[in-house]
Amino acid sequence: MDNLLHATCFKQALDLARAGRWEEARQTLKGLQDEFIALYDENQALKQQLREVAEVLDLSESMRFDGQKYWLETEDNREGPYCQVCYDQHGKLLRLQEQKRHWQCKGCGNLYLKLEKRKDSEPRQAGSRFPSRLIKNPIPLFVK
Ligand SMILES: [Zn+2]
Incomplete structure (x- = not known):
């Protein structure tokens, strides 16, 4: 799900809530929450990879042949x-x-x-x- 779609979903949830369709609004927000958690996990994994790459670069700069x-x-x-x-x-x-x-x-x-x-x-x-x-x-x- 990309950013535009996220924005659309928030608007959708708002519209549903304004129309009093609470269950549908709740479902939409639940979907967004799941996406958020998945993105958070992915972000953590990417940060970890970045740290590892930085360590390897530091190491290679200290290597002397x-x-x-x-x-x-x-x-x-x-x-x-x-x-x-x-x-x-x-x-x-x-x-x-x-x-x-x-x-x-x-x-x-x-x-x-x-x-x-x-x-x-x-x-x-x-x-x-x-x-x-x-x-x-x-x-x-x-x-x-
Ligand atoms: Zn060897």
């Missing part, structure tokens, strides 16, 4: 690393398990070799989400 893996960075904290494959394909944050020479994703099984002598001062591909296709030169981290 180091050339291999993702890190979740806030102002004073850095968590991770997380699996690039799982995040890019499914939007899932799977924490990598640290092994002696590599990191392992228990979700997809991917291995990420540990890079020796990597300095935090090296420029990161901040915010880059599609590194392999967009970066033409080899990623420096893999060369040295």
Whole structure:
């Protein structure tokens, strides 16, 4: 039921009441009330979806790609690393398990070799989400 129809129904209920046809007026108002409740529920569900989308957007803005893996960075904290494959394909944050020479994703099984002598001062591909296709030169981290 759209807004115009709602307005029409209110007018109808008013006309019925003025004509003393109370039962019909009551039925019309009851129908409007049911519609109102359905719209309220739909509105709540949409608000919830909006909140979830906003959370995902906030999350993606805090994701940093180091050339291999993702890190979740806030102002004073850095968590991770997380699996690039799982995040890019499914939007899932799977924490990598640290092994002696590599990191392992228990979700997809991917291995990420540990890079020796990597300095935090090296420029990161901040915010880059599609590194392999967009970066033409080899990623420096893999060369040295
Ligand atoms: Zn994974």
